[in-house]
Amino acid sequence: MKHTLIGCMLAATASMAQATETLNILTWEGYVEDHEIAAVNALLQENGYDVDVRLVDSWAEGPQQMFDMLRTGDVDISFLTLNYINMEGNPSANMLQPINVNSPRLENYKHLSPALTDIPMGMKGDQHLYIPWGGGAYGLWANLDTVEEMPASVSDLLKPEWKGRVSLTEGQVHPNIALASMANGHAPFEVNDASKDRAALGKLVAADGALQNTVNTLYSQVGHFWTTSPPFTGEYDLVASYGVGASAAIAAGGNWGLVAFEEGNTVWLDTINFAKHLEGKKLEAAEIFANYFIGKDVQTRVVEELGMVAATSLVERNPLIDENPAFFEESMFWPPYTRAAGNAIELMSKRAMGAGATN
Numbered sequence: 001m002k003h004t005l006i007g008c009m010l011a012a013t014a015s016m017a018q019a020t021e022t023l024n025i026l027t028w029e030g031y032v033e034d035h036e037i038a039a040v041n042a043l044l045q046e047n048g049y050d051v052d053v054r055l056v057d058s059w060a061e062g063p064q065q066m067f068d069m070l071r072t073g074d075v076d077i078s079f080l081t082l083n084y085i086n087m088e089g090n091p092s093a094n095m096l097q098p099i100n101v102n103s104p105r106l107e108n109y110k111h112l113s114p115a116l117t118d119i120p121m122g123m124k125g126d127q128h129l130y131i132p133w134g135g136g137a138y139g140l141w142a143n144l145d146t147v148e149e150m151p152a153s154v155s156d157l158l159k160p161e162w163k164g165r166v167s168l169t170e171g172q173v174h175p176n177i178a179l180a181s182m183a184n185g186h187a188p189f190e191v192n193d194a195s196k197d198r199a200a201l202g203k204l205v206a207a208d209g210a211l212q213n214t215v216n217t218l219y220s221q222v223g224h225f226w227t228t229s230p231p232f233t234g235e236y237d238l239v240a241s242y243g244v245g246a247s248a249a250i251a252a253g254g255n256w257g258l259v260a261f262e263e264g265n266t267v268w269l270d271t272i273n274f275a276k277h278l279e280g281k282k283l284e285a286a287e288i289f290a291n292y293f294i295g296k297d298v299q300t301r302v303v304e305e306l307g308m309v310a311a312t313s314l315v316e317r318n319p320l321i322d323e324n325p326a327f328f329e330e331s332m333f334w335p336p337y338t339r340a341a342g343n344a345i346e347l348m349s350k351r352a353m354g355a356g357a358t359n
Helices: 002-017 034-046 063-071 107-111 154-158 174-183 190-194 198-204 210-220 244-251 280-293 296-304 319-323 339-354
Strands: 021-026 051-055 131-143 166-169 222-226 238-241 256-258 266-274
Touching: 021 063, 021 280, 034 051, 034 280, 051 280, 107 280, 131 244, 131 296, 154 174, 154 210, 166 174, 174 190, 174 210, 174 339, 190 198, 190 339, 198 339, 210 222, 210 339, 238 244, 244 256, 266 280, 280 296
Parallel strands: 021 051, 166 222, 166 238
Antiparallel strands: 131 238, 131 256, 131 266
């Protein structure tokens, strides 16, 4: 009886010692597929890591939600949009640790685009808080079956012929204000640029100012403001999208193309990040996960299935980059908005809605 009891205790102790750890992933819907989790878990087992990758129950939604979830400590790896990392009021950078970009477990890192690996808004000094994963443009997509002549300039959207034919986003209104700024011939993020000077910001976003008037006009052109999903139904000729929705519509048989405005399109980058608490074997497992997700197979899916821009040179085709090598121009990257700029942008949007924008 005594030997049996000791044997059970030893077995229980061994079982506890070998208990599998979980690597929890917070990501946007569609970014991580079940077969890819299975592939990474197989890699971990082959390399002697007693760690299982799993997705947390919630999809990523935005900067505040992602910051809150990182803060709980229940998230090990996140897919933060680059400008979320150091966004004022949601300092996710405080929840992250620097990436060892020279780790032997990140062998695919050397294939990443140099234009994407050292962007200051994702850095802490000379330390990287992100690994580039995939990006795209926030732009207007034209129904090529109905639009015979594309608008050449963002300012063309204000012309009478486009009234009621445009759909913009209602939820994240920052891109709408950027469009209005470009329509005025200014930099897309001029509100954020001015936000360090209270007087300058107040003048720029004044209710009777030129920018507000342009926002009002732009909103009056909109036939529909979408909240969660852009309406690629054919009802509207120009639909604002981050690109993923447009790609899905094209895959379903739609004939849509990104409008190449002469001012360019604002761009975004989604990234892979490691929580500050990761260490030891679990941190090594996180590096193996990240390396797989910047490898050729996943990055090809980023292009072929998600309609995004791959971060690596390993893919055989990267259409948006192939067509425009300057696609990721630094001045067009969405910035980490200050709280003052965010508040001003929300105010301008509400004013424009109240000025007679249609829904």
